[in-house]
Amino acid sequence: MILITVLASVLMSMKVIYERVLYPARLLSPWQCKPRPTNVERSRKTANVSHENNSTKLILFYNTWFGRKPWWGMDSNESFLAGCPSMKCRITYDVDDIGQSDAVIFHLGYKGDTPRWEEIQQIHKYRCSYQRIAILTQESLLHPDIADISFIPKGFFNWTLTFKRTSDFPLPYGHFFPLQLPAASTSNDTNYAEGKDKLVAWAVSNCGPQTRGIYVKELLKHIQVDVYGKCGSVYGQNNKCSRGSQECVELFKTYKFYLSFENAACTDYVTEKFWNTLDWRVVPVVLAKDIYIPIAPPGSFISVQDFPSVKALALYLQYLDKNDTAYNQYFQWRRKFGSQRKHMPQFACHICKALHEEHLQPKVYHELDSFWNRTSDCESHERSLRKLIMESKKGRWGYSTRFFD
Ligand SMILES: *[C@@H]1O[C@H](CO)[C@@H](O)[C@H](O)[C@H]1NC(C)=O
Ligand SMILES: *[C@@H]1O[C@H](CO)[C@@H](O)[C@H](O)[C@H]1NC(C)=O
Ligand SMILES: *[C@@H]1O[C@H](CO)[C@@H](O)[C@H](O)[C@H]1NC(C)=O
Ligand SMILES: *[C@@H]1O[C@H](CO)[C@@H](O)[C@H](O)[C@H]1NC(C)=O
Ligand SMILES: *[C@@H]1O[C@H](CO)[C@@H](O)[C@H](O)[C@H]1NC(C)=O
Ligand SMILES: *[C@@H]1O[C@H](CO)[C@@H](O)[C@H](O)[C@H]1NC(C)=O
Ligand SMILES: *[C@@H]1O[C@H](CO)[C@@H](O)[C@H](O)[C@H]1NC(C)=O
Ligand SMILES: *[C@@H]1O[C@H](CO)[C@@H](O)[C@H](O)[C@H]1NC(C)=O
Numbered sequence: 001m002i003l004i005t006v007l008a009s010v011l012m013s014m015k016v017i018y019e020r021v022l023y024p025a026r027l028l029s030p031w032q033c034k035p036r037p038t039n040v041e042r043s044r045k046t047a048n049v050s051h052e053n054n055s056t057k058l059i060l061f062y063n064t065w066f067g068r069k070p071w072w073g074m075d076s077n078e079s080f081l082a083g084c085p086s087m088k089c090r091i092t093y094d095v096d097d098i099g100q101s102d103a104v105i106f107h108l109g110y111k112g113d114t115p116r117w118e119e120i121q122q123i124h125k126y127r128c129s130y131q132r133i134a135i136l137t138q139e140s141l142l143h144p145d146i147a148d149i150s151f152i153p154k155g156f157f158n159w160t161l162t163f164k165r166t167s168d169f170p171l172p173y174g175h176f177f178p179l180q181l182p183a184a185s186t187s188n189d190t191n192y193a194e195g196k197d198k199l200v201a202w203a204v205s206n207c208g209p210q211t212r213g214i215y216v217k218e219l220l221k222h223i224q225v226d227v228y229g230k231c232g233s234v235y236g237q238n239n240k241c242s243r244g245s246q247e248c249v250e251l252f253k254t255y256k257f258y259l260s261f262e263n264a265a266c267t268d269y270v271t272e273k274f275w276n277t278l279d280w281r282v283v284p285v286v287l288a289k290d291i292y293i294p295i296a297p298p299g300s301f302i303s304v305q306d307f308p309s310v311k312a313l314a315l316y317l318q319y320l321d322k323n324d325t326a327y328n329q330y331f332q333w334r335r336k337f338g339s340q341r342k343h344m345p346q347f348a349c350h351i352c353k354a355l356h357e358e359h360l361q362p363k364v365y366h367e368l369d370s371f372w373n374r375t376s377d378c379e380s381h382e383r384s385l386r387k388l389i390m391e392s393k394k395g396r397w398g399y400s401t402r403f404f405d
Pocket of ligand 2: 034035036053055
């Protein structure tokens with residue numbers, strides 16, 4: 001036991017040394033902060049809410065985005081400001097511009113992007129009070145590479161750009177919006193069941209011990225679910241279609257339901273797994289209901305939590321398969337709303353505008369956990385889902401099968 005511990009720590013330190021040699025921390029030179037308006041000027045401006053600084057603001061994308069620089073879709077000033085070309089902001093990827101930058105954005109949630117501890121320490125030490133340091137991520141809180149950023153000192157971030165709606169700049173994966181009249185008033189007799197000869201599809205490539213996998217195993221006892229992707233074999237299936245291909249999309253459109261199960265049930269974490277399904281005109285089946293109510297078009301989805309057991313959901317899907325009228329009710333929202341998946345986070349105009357607002361009070365995340373919190377955002381949802389699954393198993397057998405399978 002002791003030997004293993006010693007061996008593990010030797011290996012760990014070798015890994016750390018290896019990483020340091022391979023990717024040494026950058027040595028930053030301290031930078032000079034620009035003179036700021038005095039307190040008197042500032043309080044005068046606070047009173048005048050409309051006051052905006054008219055100088056050009058610089059935004060630094062400090063690290064890589066999934067290993068790449070420039071970040072996807074933001075390779076030039078023009079593409080970054082495509083939605084608001086007259087705004088006075090410039091972007092840079094040059095770390096040496098940090099002293100001139102009004103905002104410094106870090107992409108986190110992908111291990112290869114995470115900056116060195118030493119670099120973070122230097123930035124925290126040299127930073128100017130008017131510089132906004134921001135975290136940008138679209139990963140769930142339970143993602144291991146997000147757990148990995150706990151080394152970042154408290155109070156490092158001023159702004160958040162995440163999937164959470166309470167972020168300073170929310171980055172949803174999609175949204176819905178009211179349709180303009182009269183488009184909304186034209187009645188539509190589309191039968192959305194037509195041409196769909198299959199029942200339930202699920203594509204999954206992360207086969208970890210997640211709640212969703214446990215649910216599907218139980219669901220498979222009652223109903224056919226065609227599992228696609230790398231994890232198909234885990235469920236004894238061998239369905240073929242290559243990830244993200246048009247062929248897959250065409251195939252999924254022939255199903256009545258798709259399991260839009262996220263890898264973690266966390267507040268506001270609704271990804272392309274949901275928005276794509278709406279685009280395909282397929283009914284998404286989702287995990288924790290409360291997460292979807294504020295985000296999804298009303299009446300657009302089925303939650304596993306609408307049913308007392310896994311079996312009850314299976315029976316309901318079979319019922320909808322036979323009743324086109326009831327199935328089509330999941331598309332009624334389309335008379336009033338449209339939906340759109342967002343491929344690229346759109347925050348440029350908002351962040352550029354905010355950088356010009358002199359009256360904005362300083363903001364500091366002393367504790368990132370009070371903004372997003374594994375316990376309250378994720379574990380509570382996960383717990384109630386697992387309870388549902390356990391109780392389903394009990395119901396079927398009269399006692400828990402936990403010890404048998
Ligand atoms: C607010 O600021 C603008 C521009 O500096 C100025 O023209 C305007 O008079 C100010 N308004 C008030 C109410 O102070
Ligand atoms: C505008 O912001 C710059 C720094 O970005 C600062 O030096 C300047 O004093 C500000 N101007 C006004 C009018 O507040
Ligand atoms: C913009 O800033 C310049 C100086 O940087 C100043 O001369 C000019 O009056 C400002 N314009 C407005 C509309 O505030
Ligand atoms: C944006 O413009 C500035 C100056 O106009 C330039 O230095 C910078 O390289 C440009 N950014 C990118 C990503 O091209
Ligand atoms: C089919 O669904 C509709 C709408 O929910 C319902 O009114 C009707 O009774 C159902 N038909 C059958 C045969 O269950
Ligand atoms: C009517 O159905 C078509 C085809 O599914 C769809 O593209 C369109 O958005 C629908 N219009 C309304 C108002 O629901
Ligand atoms: C940014 O956060 C730091 C704390 O690390 C704080 O001192 C500073 O006032 C904040 N700046 C703004 C503009 O919010
Ligand atoms: C996270 O949530 C738990 C449960 O609601 C709470 O006890 C804890 O204090 C929270 N942590 C922070 C840093 O807010």
